[in-house]
Amino acid sequence: MRRTRWPIRRWGPPVLLISPSLAVVGVFVYGLLAVNAKTSATDIHTAAQATGRKPSVFVGFDNYVSLLGTAAFQHSLKNLLLYTAVFLVGTMAFGFLWAWLLDQPVRFEGVFRSVYLFPMAVSFVASGVVWRWLLNSNQDTAASGLNRLFQTMGLGFLQNSWWNNVSWGIAAIAIPAVWQLSGYVMALFLAGFRGIPTELREAARMDGASEWKLYRHVIFPQLSPVALSAVIVVGHMSLKAFDLIMSISKPANYQTKVPAIDMYVFKSSFDYADSAAVGVVLLVIVAVLIVPYLVHLSRAEKQS
Amino acid sequence: MTAIATDLTAPIGRAPHDRRPATRGRFSLGRTVRYVILLAFLLVVLIPVYVLLVTSFKGAGDASPTRAWSLPTTWTMENWRAAWTALSPAILRTVQMVVPAALISSFLGSMNGFVLARWRFPGADLVFTLILFGMFIPYQAVMIPLLQLMLGAGVPSGIPSLIILHVVYGIPITTLIFRNYYMSVPSELIEAARVDGAGLLGTYAWVVLPISVPSFVVVLIWQFTSAWNDFLFAVFFSSSQNGPVTLALNNLANGALLQNYGVSMAGALLASLPTLLVYVLLGKYFIGGLMSGSVKG
Numbered sequence: 001m002r003r004t005r006w007p008i009r010r011w012g013p014p015v016l017l018i019s020p021s022l023a024v025v026g027v028f029v030y031g032l033l034a035v036n037a038k039t040s041a042t043d044i045h046t047a048a049q050a051t052g053r054k055p056s057v058f059v060g061f062d063n064y065v066s067l068l069g070t071a072a073f074q075h076s077l078k079n080l081l082l083y084t085a086v087f088l089v090g091t092m093a094f095g096f097l098w099a100w101l102l103d104q105p106v107r108f109e110g111v112f113r114s115v116y117l118f119p120m121a122v123s124f125v126a127s128g129v130v131w132r133w134l135l136n137s138n139q140d141t142a143a144s145g146l147n148r149l150f151q152t153m154g155l156g157f158l159q160n161s162w163w164n165n166v167s168w169g170i171a172a173i174a175i176p177a178v179w180q181l182s183g184y185v186m187a188l189f190l191a192g193f194r195g196i197p198t199e200l201r202e203a204a205r206m207d208g209a210s211e212w213k214l215y216r217h218v219i220f221p222q223l224s225p226v227a228l229s230a231v232i233v234v235g236h237m238s239l240k241a242f243d244l245i246m247s248i249s250k251p252a253n254y255q256t257k258v259p260a261i262d263m264y265v266f267k268s269s270f271d272y273a274d275s276a277a278v279g280v281v282l283l284v285i286v287a288v289l290i291v292p293y294l295v296h297l298s299r300a301e302k303q304s
Numbered sequence: 305m306t307a308i309a310t311d312l313t314a315p316i317g318r319a320p321h322d323r324r325p326a327t328r329g330r331f332s333l334g335r336t337v338r339y340v341i342l343l344a345f346l347l348v349v350l351i352p353v354y355v356l357l358v359t360s361f362k363g364a365g366d367a368s369p370t371r372a373w374s375l376p377t378t379w380t381m382e383n384w385r386a387a388w389t390a391l392s393p394a395i396l397r398t399v400q401m402v403v404p405a406a407l408i409s410s411f412l413g414s415m416n417g418f419v420l421a422r423w424r425f426p427g428a429d430l431v432f433t434l435i436l437f438g439m440f441i442p443y444q445a446v447m448i449p450l451l452q453l454m455l456g457a458g459v460p461s462g463i464p465s466l467i468i469l470h471v472v473y474g475i476p477i478t479t480l481i482f483r484n485y486y487m488s489v490p491s492e493l494i495e496a497a498r499v500d501g502a503g504l505l506g507t508y509a510w511v512v513l514p515i516s517v518p519s520f521v522v523v524l525i526w527q528f529t530s531a532w533n534d535f536l537f538a539v540f541f542s543s544s545q546n547g548p549v550t551l552a553l554n555n556l557a558n559g560a561l562l563q564n565y566g567v568s569m570a571g572a573l574l575a576s577l578p579t580l581l582v583y584v585l586l587g588k589y590f591i592g593g594l595m596s597g598s599v600k601g
Contacts, residue, residue: 013504014423017415021475028472029438032446039448101342114587115346121583122576123533125550129557129572130352133565144372152373184594191595240442243535247554263444272448279445290440298433
């Protein structure tokens with residue numbers, strides 16, 4: 001079936017089209033990941049070593065051992081977990097609720113949809129400017145932002161120190177993240193709802209299924225692929241959290257630091273080895289989430 | 305992965321208005337409650353917009369925290385002027401960065417997507433998955449060697465570096481969107497061109513490119529938005545003198561004018577205007593990109 005007489009004619013053009021990108025991805029993704037892993041196994045902790053003026057040596061996993069052993073980095077990991085939990089639960093809850101509300105015939109559906117989704121078009125840095133004001137920790141007479149709004153609404157007891165709280169501060173920074181991404185999850189779920197064949201619902205109703213059973217056995221299973229992609233997209237964004245924290249808080253603030261911030265701080269002091277090690281830790285966390293998903297996608301596609 | 309590709313620009317579809325027979329009366333409690341909830345959420349989502357707009361027009365007379373949520377006593381353009389002075393050079397640089405970055409990465413994505421969709425060589429799926437993984441990696445895991453590579457290659461910091469980075473790290477997502485789109489192109493169209501004697505390159509140039517306009521719009525918007533809003537690469541590869549608007553805005557909000565929220569809020573609005581404009585004018589293409597970005601299974 002395949003002509004083999006002119007392999008160059010068969011293979012030449014496609015290779016020509018795709019090889020520049022493959023080379024670039026090969027170098028910039030996989031090559032650099034490897035070099036980074038190597039850097040993380042050296043003792044480059046000073047500017048002199050980073051610029052090559054002083055020699056560096058191979059230290060194996062020493063940087064990881066000391067990094068994971070410090071309370072400061074454990075705090076970053078704990079913050080990352082908390083941030084991701086609030087971010088994921090928040091976006092999934094609001095996204096699903098909005099999609100569910102809008103799935104039924106609603107006047108001005110387009111208006112609601114567009115407004116819910118618009119924060120997605122704004123950068124984290126720009127939204128950080130307004131959210132830093134909203135999440136101002138001043139209270140009572142000095143309060144502005146949300147704390148002031150709570151007072152005027154007679155909900156003064158809700159006032160709190162937001163991101164200045166050492167244990168929970170990072171959860172406050174997840175609020176703007178939820179604000180920005182909930183509309184996206186809504187769009188995904190709405191597409192999912194609309195993708196369910198009407199006949200399927202009708203058939204279930206004809207069979208006398210209760211509303212709950214309809215959701216439990218028809219709608220939720222149909223939505224599960226959408227929910228999975230939402231979790232993957234929001235989850236991996238959350239694990240890389242950086243912009244919002246930089247713009248609302250400061251890199252030096254202990255209460256809001258996460259690994260991506262640590263990476264930046266280490267780099268700024270030319271501690272390339274620890275910076276690279278934090279990068280590897282992040283990569284491993286993201287890969288645990290993403291690799292099974294990509295394998296699953298690839299398999300699902302082969303079957304269809 | 306085919307679900308999105310078939311109708312790239314209208315992935316959400318319409319509400320099936322005839323789903324439920326209209327047996328209810330004019331007034332329905334359930335429906336009213338639904339509108340109340342939807343409206344309440346609408347207002348909550350718009351709170352930051354109110355704050356941004358109102359604060360950006362406030363002068364020194366409104367500095368007291370008791371006036372935090374009130375309208376300006378006197379409306380002033382002073383903050384907007386100051387923000388424009390501070391940000392306009394960076395906005396210009398961002399335009400110079402975003403346009404080439406979006407164009408180049410779209411073309412690369414289109415070529416890759418075509419090959420991966422149409423040319424079933426052994427290992428094609430693995431290659432695609434490997435490219436796709438590049439979309440999800442935390443860039444923190446390549447940043448240190450990337451800094452050294454760009455420095456070693458002599459690429460100037462600022463816009464030139466950032467163009468290269470947005471092109472390179474844009475390849476996975478642009479390839480994905482185009483591949484999914486080309487998978488949906490009827491193969492008869494391609495075969496017809498082949499019968500006419502066109503090679504792969506000819507087919508690409510004369511048959512595939514002309515029908516790719518909708519996906520080009522989607523991809524260009526996606527790349528434009530993500531490059532415009534990028535902050536991570538900006539922090540590592542540029543300074544406030546040669547960097548894009550996100551960096552300039554962050555410096556403005558943290559810098560000399562600290563606590564002058566009026567100026568930083570006007571600046572935040574200025575910096576967001578281009579992407580918001582695209583969202584308002586080309587919303588359906590914007591959503592098309594969002595959907596493709598989710599790699600639906």
